[in-house]
Amino acid sequence: MATDKNSLQLVTNGILQENPIFKLALSMCPAVGISTTVVNGLMLGIAVLFVQVFSSVTISLIKDFIHPRIRIPTYTLTIATWVTVIDLTLAAYFPAAYAQMGIFVKIIVAFAIITMRLEMFACKESVPASFWDGLGMGLGFLVGMVVIGFVRELLGSGAIFGYDVLGFKPLLFFILPSAGFFVVGLMMGFFNWIEASYAKRGKK
Template sequence: MPKRYKSYSELILNGLFKENPIFRLALSMCPAVGISTTLMNGFLLGIAVLFVQVASSFTVSVLKNFIHPKIRIPTYTLVIATWVTVIDLTLSAFFPTAYKAMGIFIRLIVTFSIILMRLEVFAAREPVLPSVVDGFGMGLGFMFGMMTLGFIRELLGAGQLFGHQVLPVKPLLFFILPVAGFFCVGFMMAVFNYVEYLFKKAREKRIKG
């Protein structure tokens, strides 16, 4: 099997831009649309997903030889659910203010397709350290996506950032509603595609010239 990565920094950049979970892989669209109403929500959920992704990548990578291939998906789900419960309990006990802001969203992380997909595609086949780095990159990519969406929606919908009023008016009230989440995701996907197109063009030019 050929090695699928050159360096750890490439793995992280891969998660952030090249295979960004929300804008390139189009996974976990549900939370991206539903929860990214404010910058703070996006940030907090991003942190939680980062933790769960890294922890489950590590666990699965360590246990990959013991997991029976026919029941790997239930086992992965179990691993994710365990880590989600751990972070849910810990947050509610020691960071009550953060927990208050996120509430039920934390428990939703169990269903995020991005985490399961990363376990199946990467952590189940690679050694421990690259798996952890890959999980970290993917988590960062998810956080980046959520925060971008949260930034656009909070600024345009409520005229606020992190709950502080920055614009004197609410420019487009409609951006707070779930529907606008789809527009934002679509817009960002277009931006990502366009940037990739520009890169491609530049590369072709370089090869020709």
């Protein structure tokens, strides 16, 4: 079975229709835990993008070699390998950013979204299609993280990328750890509302 979508559709599908954070509501932990600044969101987004793309391509490459009965263990092994690679690389070359992300890089290994894409897409499709799909999903996650980070950093510390833009701190509350839940909840509600009002307008 080959997918009938072209590469662009595969990428936008991950960012919009099936956005892992806002639509599928998967991999929520980092979205709540460390999205206090745009940079944090971006770094973890890149890490997830890397793992997703490499795992998708790897599984797609070796899909005929995998014995169907040990499918899931093979996925886990693949993901764990790439997570270890990105974990070691970040720790070595970006120690400051890595310290900010703490345990969350290692935790990518348990992200449901990655396993799900491998099972649903990469193990059936061609290598290029898997690459585009992985890229889309990874980018979708990255965009979600950056958007949440943007809102929290702007409202919480009045800054973007660490640069003071507002000159004051509107609501310190937003970068406090527990506020992550509120921000994600409010944003989900907001997007639902936009979607609903568009749908209504379409009917009229």
